[in-house]
Structure formats: C-alpha cells, structure tokens
Amino acid sequence: MNIPNLLLVSSNQSSDVDVQSHSIRLDGFSAYYGKNCIVSDINLKLPIKGVTCLVGPSGAGKSTILRWLNRINEETESASFSGTVKVLGRDIMSGYPDVTELRRRVGMVFQQPCVFPCSIYDNILMGLRTQKLSKAQARDIVEHGLKLASLWDEVSNRLEGRADSLSLGQQQRLCLARALVLEPDVLLLDEPTASIDPISSHAIEELVISLGRKISIVMVTHNIGQAKRISDHVVFLCDGKIVEQGTRAHMFSPRCSAKTKTYITEDFCDC
Ligand SMILES: Nc1ncnc2c1ncn2[C@@H]1O[C@H](COP(=O)(O)OP(=O)(O)OP(=O)(O)O)[C@@H](O)[C@H]1O
Ligand SMILES: [Mg+2]
Secondary structure, eight states, rough: OOOOOSSSSSTTHHHHHHHHHHHHHHHHHEEEEEEEEEEEEEEEEESSSSEEEOOOOTTHHHHHHHHHHHTGGSSTEEEEEEEEEEEETTTTTTTTTTHHHHHEEEEEEEEOOOOOBBBBBHHHHGGGSSSOOOOOHHHHHHHHHHHTTHHHHHHHOTTSGGGGGGHHHHHHHHHHHHHTHHHOOOEEESSSSTTSHHHHHHHHHHHHHHHTTEOOOOEOSHHHHHHHOOEEEEEEEEEEEEEEEEEEEHHTTTTHHHHHHHHHHHHHOOO
C-alpha cells in the first residue's frame, strides 16, 4: 500500500523526475483570455528543487501562468495558450493524457481558497480517496497535513466540522494541507499567506523553505520581504512579460536592473 510519507523524506520522487533537469520549462509561452493576450512569449526554466517567487504588480499575469502549469485554466472557457509548457520533462498536453496525473504531481493552492462542502477531515483526504487507508492511517495523514500547514491546533477538536465554516486564512491553510498530503513533485502557491496572520505566515514560510530542499515550489507573492526571505530564484513579471529573473542574491543586489530595483525598493512599477 502506498501511504504518503508527508514529505518527511524525498523518496516520493519517481526516477523520471530525478533525471530531469527542470521541473518546469516554458518556451515561447503566451496566454490568452478570449482574444486578449495576457502573457506574452515567456521563456522560463525552473530547477527540479528550490523556491521560485513570482512577483509583479496586480494584473501582470502571475496567476494565469500558475494556472496553466497544472492545466487548471483549461476549465476557464475563454482561456488558451500557445508555445510549449513542460512539467517534469513532459509536455503538459501530450505528455499527460490523463490530466489527473499532472494535477497529482503538480499541487496547487489557489489565490482564493477553494474548499469542498464537507468536513475538514474529508477535505484533507479528498485526493487520496482511491487509496485504501485504515482509519488510523487516515487519521495520521490528516493530523500530519494539518500540522504541516500550521492549522492543527486550531481545528484538532472539530475535524468533523464543515470546512466552509473556517475563516479565509484557515481555509487557505486547509488547502495547503490538502495539497501537501498528495506529496506533489511541484507545488504552486498563489499568495498562500495573503490572508494569514503573521505567526502562521512565518510557519508557512519555514515550511516552504524546507520543502524547497526536496521539491520545486513556485510561489506568487506581493510581499517583497517574503520573497527575499524564502526564494532561491525570483521572476519579476510586469504586463505579461518577464522584466528580469535571477537568483535571490542577484535580484536583491545592486546588480539587478533599474526596473527591478524600483519595484523591490519602492513597490512601484515603471515598466
Ligand atoms: N477568467 C478570466 N477571464 C478574462 N480575463 C481574465 C481572467 N482571469 C484573469 N484575467 C485577466 O488577466 C490579467 C492577468 O490576471 P492574473 O490574475 O493572471 O494577474 P495577477 O498577476 O495574478 O494579479 P494579482 O496580483 O492581482 O493576483 C488581468 O487583466 C485579469 O483581469
Ligand atoms: Mg493573482
């Protein structure tokens, strides 16, 4: 029986992942809603491990990019893309004829938390429905997932309560727990701490740093201080184009471009 090890060790990564040099690769990627080109001709290569922070002003196209990486945007009627997107070495369309495999390997926490109308407990186990788990195993998974997401202390006495009765910040951490128990190879986080208190936010930052040593994390954040604390790489996006990308050391140094410097230091975009 394949019981998730909850990211305590990195043994979940399958051999084909290990031989890939990039978790994600975009070549000439453009994204559209109807006829509107939102993201234009992006080239991006992300390493197999590490934390990449996607920063940039509102409307830059950050969520749009993230939402294509596990094909969730396919469910948005007017959305389309051109170019090539590879995840773990495989084309996201032809390489993943079964989209559920892609979504199992590429977990996502959305900008707007999206919980199922059932209990907290059942929400965590939603993606593991096909696995035969004993009650004790299921309970352990729920507990560990909630602890990783810094939610256990707040909900341990009401696991059977409805998930949609939680606060927004709690729902967001529940979504994180639900994504973590599936042990993804790539984790997409869209502003995961935006509605979370500073203490939980700090715990999630620590979690992201530690997970980033084992898997690839792409995290959108408007919090530049957060990007500086947790990122290995930073991609600065504005108006659907990459202005600059590089290591954290480069992007937060005097060597970065003038546009990056303005955005980072003044929270203002002069692109
Ligand atoms: N479903 C949709 N239909 C049409 N346009 C959309 C849709 N979703 C997003 N857009 C538009 O695409 C552009 C980029 O949106 P996106 O959500 O990717 O930006 P973002 O960088 O994530 O912004 P924010 O930081 O505010 O979350 C915006 O102009 C937005 O209005
Ligand atoms: Mg967004």
